Amino acid sequence: MGVDGEYVRIMIDITNHPIDISKVMKECRDESAGATVLFSGYIRDHNEKGRVIGIYYEAYVKMAKNILMEIENEVLKKWDVKKFIAIHRIGNLTVNEISVVVGVTTEHRREAFEACKYTIDSIKDRTPIWKKELSESGSATWKNGLLPFHIKRNHYNENK
Amino acid sequence: MTRKKRSAIKPLKVKLFALAREASGGKREIELEFERKSVKITDIKERLLQVYPQLKRIPFVLAVNYKIVAERQPNDNHVNTPNMYTTEITAEDEIALLPPISGG
Numbered sequence: 123m124g125v126d127g128e129y130v131r132i133m134i135d136i137t138n139h140p141i142d143i144s145k146v147m148k149e150c151r152d153e154s155a156g157a158t159v160l161f162s163g164y165i166r167d168h169n170e171k172g173r174v175i176g177i178y179y180e181a182y183v184k185m186a187k188n189i190l191m192e193i194e195n196e197v198l199k200k201w202d203v204k205k206f207i208a209i210h211r212i213g214n215l216t217v218n219e220i221s222v223v224v225g226v227t228t229e230h231r232r233e234a235f236e237a238c239k240y241t242i243d244s245i246k247d248r249t250p251i252w253k254k255e256l257s258e259s260g261s262a263t264w265k266n267g268l269l270p271f272h273i274k275r276n277h278y279n280e281n282k
Numbered sequence: 283m284t285r286k287k288r289s290a291i292k293p294l295k296v297k298l299f300a301l302a303r304e305a306s307g308g309k310r311e312i313e314l315e316f317e318r319k320s321v322k323i324t325d326i327k328e329r330l331l332q333v334y335p336q337l338k339r340i341p342f343v344l345a346v347n348y349k350i351v352a353e354r355q356p357n358d359n360h361v362n363t364p365n366m367y368t369t370e371i372t373a374e375d376e377i378a379l380l381p382p383i384s385g386g
Binding site for chain 1: 297299300301304341342343345348350378380381382383384385386
């Protein structure tokens, strides 16, 4: 695992700024690795109830960063990961903007897919971030979610 | 005669988020005062529901110093998280009220 200053700085983040996906891809490159899987979550134009024009994201920033680091540590223990990036956006986002990105680089594709899925699933399970959906009619509703109990996913260990 | 203030510890601050924050008046942080020295997490929860009865309608968990407080039996100490009934809270601890999360 390459641990130069730049890499450490960008590994995990909760940010107000738009996520630059090409920069993330570039940061994920590692000449010893053959596979990078990148997951990006976008604001879509609808939900179960109708049209959505944007989403406001709020985070308990310090705890959210702690949890992202905790997830990263779990990933580094489970898989031989060369590069790892997880960034979640907060603030007001509009349709087509990126809300979350996870990039994982490993030697071969299988580990990269597994580690990437584990990361995004864990982010959704336990990172203290909330979304409020803004509908076309002007109403704004906090999305129903799950309580952030500390669930460690053992799924992949069991399958190995 | 001056009345001696019996407040034993500094007010405790509780951070509120999202739906829970809006339901309790919109403040990002509120203060709770206790008249006794030893305050447990369960006392904080009880007080929050007393001051903001609206919170009874919202599922939530508390976090102390960024660790989720798991609801469990008073004698269950084998998990490395704050204990609702035994962990003592001081003004230096960071307490937060977290409604159901929805990141991603």
